Amino acid sequence: MDVLNVEYMLGLVPVLLGYLPLTLQLAGVGMVLALILACLFAVVRVLRIPVLNQLTIVFISFFRGTPLLVQLFLFYYGLPQLVSALTVINGITATIMGLTMHFSAYMAESIRAAIVGVDRSQTEAALSIGMTNGQLMRRIVLPQATRVALPTLMNYFIDMIKATSLAFTLGVTELMGATQKEAAGSFLYFEAFIVAAIMYWIVVEMLSKLQHYLEIRLNKAYSR
Numbered sequence: 001m002d003v004l005n006v007e008y009m010l011g012l013v014p015v016l017l018g019y020l021p022l023t024l025q026l027a028g029v030g031m032v033l034a035l036i037l038a039c040l041f042a043v044v045r046v047l048r049i050p051v052l053n054q055l056t057i058v059f060i061s062f063f064r065g066t067p068l069l070v071q072l073f074l075f076y077y078g079l080p081q082l083v084s085a086l087t088v089i090n091g092i093t094a095t096i097m098g099l100t101m102h103f104s105a106y107m108a109e110s111i112r113a114a115i116v117g118v119d120r121s122q123t124e125a126a127l128s129i130g131m132t133n134g135q136l137m138r139r140i141v142l143p144q145a146t147r148v149a150l151p152t153l154m155n156y157f158i159d160m161i162k163a164t165s166l167a168f169t170l171g172v173t174e175l176m177g178a179t180q181k182e183a184a185g186s187f188l189y190f191e192a193f194i195v196a197a198i199m200y201w202i203v204v205e206m207l208s209k210l211q212h213y214l215e216i217r218l219n220k221a222y223s224r
Contacts, residue, residue, distance in 0.1 A: 004190070005191050008191050009191045012192060012195050013195060015178070015182065016178055016179060016182070016195060016199060018178075019173060019174055019175045019177070019178040020175055022092075022172075022173075022175075024203075026095055026099065026164045026167060026174060027099070027157065027161040027163075027164050030099030030160055031099075031103070031156075031160055034104040034107055034156075035104075035107065035153070037100060037108070038104045038105075038108040039108075039111060041059070041060065041108035041112075042108050042115060044056045045108065046116060060108055060109065063101050063104075063105035064105045068098060068099075068166060071098045071101060072094060072095060072098040072166060072170060075097045076089065076091060076170045091170035091171045091172040092167075092172055095164065095167040099160055099164070103159070106156060110149050110153065111153075114145035114146075114148040114149035117145070117148055147218040147219065150215060151215060158208070161200070161203060162204075164176070168180055175199060175200070176196065179192050179193060179196040
């Protein structure tokens with residue numbers, strides 16, 4: 001008796017590859033939206049804008065303090081029950097909403113820390129030579145903050161790709177959902193999930209290489 005059905009695994013690869021684009025799409029769209037939201041939250045927190053700052057703190061606390069799966073269920077099953085107009089939300093939309101909200105809460109704190117971490121003497125020096133606040137952020141603060149926050153943000157993106165595997169609980173047939181269906185049809189669960197795991201692993205390794213490359217490029221400007 002063979003330990004692994006290698007022929008089945010090789011035949012499964014092209015099948016599952018067909019669902020990889022949806023997985024990357026969910027993570028990619030979620031990452032862009034989460035980054036935009038996180039930047040807004042970080043600015044609100046740094047500037048301590050009244051009311052908005054307090055609301056942002058509550059938002060971050062809630063989405064960091066509850067499991068992602070619970071949040072996905074809230075968006076997919078809970079919101080349509082509360083607001084009838086939201087019954088049009090499908091599994092893909094609910095997944096993107098959940099990923100965006102969940103990861104923006106974490107990313108906001110990382111971006112805020114990166115902005116605050118820029119040496120204040122540089123800010124004062126820039127303002128003393130007549131730079132506007134916009135020039136200060138664009139030329140001094142954001143380049144350094146981006147360099148500091150990049151590794152953390154890339155790690156969140158990697159986590160987001162792996163988190164898309166929860167989308168199958170909402171009926172979305174992405175990589176994990178397709179694997180579940182194939183495994184249930186063949187009863188070769190071990191082989192099917194090994195193939196899926198290797199695919200996730202390869203994607204994460206490629207992103208890790210990209211992260212390393214970007215870190216080197218950004219650090220060049222600050223190396224002596």
